[in-house]
Amino acid sequence: MDSDARVIDVTDLRRRYGPAGRGGFDAVRGLTFSVARGELFALLGTNGAGKTSTVELLEGLAAPTGGRVRVLGRDPYRERPAVRPRIGVMLQEGGFPSDLTVAETARMWAGCTTGARPPGEALEMTGLAERARVRVKQLSGGERRRLDLAMALLGRPEVLFLDEPTTGLDAEGRRETWRLVRGLRDAGTTVLLTTHYLEEAESLADRLAIMRQGRIVVSGTPAEVTASRPSRIRFVLPDGVAPGELPLSLRAAVGDDRWVEIRTDGLQESLGALLRWAGEKRLALDGLDARSASLEEAFLAIARSDAPAGAPPDAPAGAAAAAASGAVRGGAGVKETTGTGVER
Ligand SMILES: Nc1ncnc2c1ncn2[C@@H]1O[C@H](COP(=O)(O)OP(=O)(O)OP(=O)(O)O)[C@@H](O)[C@H]1O
Numbered sequence: 001m002d003s004d005a006r007v008i009d010v011t012d013l014r015r016r017y018g019p020a021g022r023g024g025f026d027a028v029r030g031l032t033f034s035v036a037r038g039e040l041f042a043l044l045g046t047n048g049a050g051k052t053s054t055v056e057l058l059e060g061l062a063a064p065t066g067g068r069v070r071v072l073g074r075d076p077y078r079e080r081p082a083v084r085p086r087i088g089v090m091l092q093e094g095g096f097p098s099d100l101t102v103a104e105t106a107r108m109w110a111g112c113t114t115g116a117r118p119p120g121e122a123l124e125m126t127g128l129a130e131r132a133r134v135r136v137k138q139l140s141g142g143e144r145r146r147l148d149l150a151m152a153l154l155g156r157p158e159v160l161f162l163d164e165p166t167t168g169l170d171a172e173g174r175r176e177t178w179r180l181v182r183g184l185r186d187a188g189t190t191v192l193l194t195t196h197y198l199e200e201a202e203s204l205a206d207r208l209a210i211m212r213q214g215r216i217v218v219s220g221t222p223a224e225v226t227a228s229r230p231s232r233i234r235f236v237l238p239d240g241v242a243p244g245e246l247p248l249s250l251r252a253a254v255g256d257d258r259w260v261e262i263r264t265d266g267l268q269e270s271l272g273a274l275l276r277w278a279g280e281k282r283l284a285l286d287g288l289d290a291r292s293a294s295l296e297e298a299f300l301a302i303a304r305s306d307a308p309a310g311a312p313p314d315a316p317a318g319a320a321a322a323a324a325s326g327a328v329r330g331g332a333g334v335k336e337t338t339g340t341g342v343e344r
Pocket residue numbers: 017018025027045046047048049050051052053054
């Protein structure tokens with residue numbers, strides 16, 4: 001990515017709470033990543049991984065302990081007056097005065113925002129126009145999140161930081177927010193999102209990074225990150241067929257319930273071999289289910305890994321996730337077989 005295209009550019013970023021040495025805590029331990037103009041980048045990680053600590057540095061709310069961060073080519077902390085009008089920030093807690101109505105809050109906020117869009121437009125965009133006369137304290141948790149988003153949009157930001165934007169929203173509200181965020185991205189807004197909803201990241205993100213213990217363990221497109229995990233084929237071994245009769249490349253342990261579960265890096269190849277074998281033998285494979293790994297599986301493999309989070313930043317998706325999960329990577333074909341039928 002050429003440097004002009006990097007709207008967010010982070011190199012070896014570090015953040016420490018408390019004193020140097022004993023008694024302090026390193027929440028961000030050397031992050032390196034960049035986000036291009038018009039790209040939607042998601043930062044994922046378990047509780048305490050360091051997402052919010054990172055986003056606050058990008059927003060210019062704190063100075064890094066080490067490393068370098070640039071937003072729109074400038075230092076967001078030292079050059080805050082130049083950067084702040086060009087970014088929109090949706091914090092985890094908006095903290096608006098609870099006695100003001102939604103419309104009053106929007107007007108007040110617009111008054112503090114350079115080049116603000118009409119407050120009604122921001123409320124319309126976030127589905128709050130009909131709640132304009134309601135006091136903030138009477139809003140539901142999901143409606144407050146939408147008010148936070150509306151305020152972040154008031155300044156027509158070039159870069160939008162969304163810290164867990166859909167927490168507390170119901171399924172419909174979440175999908176509405178996704179539509180809105182996608183629309184903003186398509187119109188050229190650069191978006192950095194943190195979320196605990198993996199489906200949200202999978203659906204929205206152009207690229208993502210998964211953090212653990214203050215470091216990026218894996219990054220890439222959602223497809224690259226999920227490709228780092230094996231696909232799965234399951235079926236019930238037909239009555240009268242012994243496990244040893246399966247083709248050699250698919251020979252699997254079969255549980256008491258006769259479920260066969262095959263983990264494979266080459267889904268098409270393995271499924272083809274299975275179907276050819278079943279066709280030749282004229283066998284029906286009950287419960288047949290073949291699927292690629294989900295982002296959730298990749299995430300859980302990384303989150304559950306006991307290994308220290310020491311993979312190099314921006315490591316390629318496959319290598320880093322495999323290292324993090326302890327998986328042994330083979331070539332195409334069957335990677336691992338179990339007969340338990342139990343999700344692992
Ligand atoms: N002000 C602070 N002083 C000391 N430690 C802090 C402070 N703020 C955060 N931490 C610690 O830094 C680590 C990272 O916290 P952070 O809030 O950045 O994680 P996160 O990934 O955003 O978590 P979550 O998903 O729960 O919001 C945690 O261990 C947290 O306890």
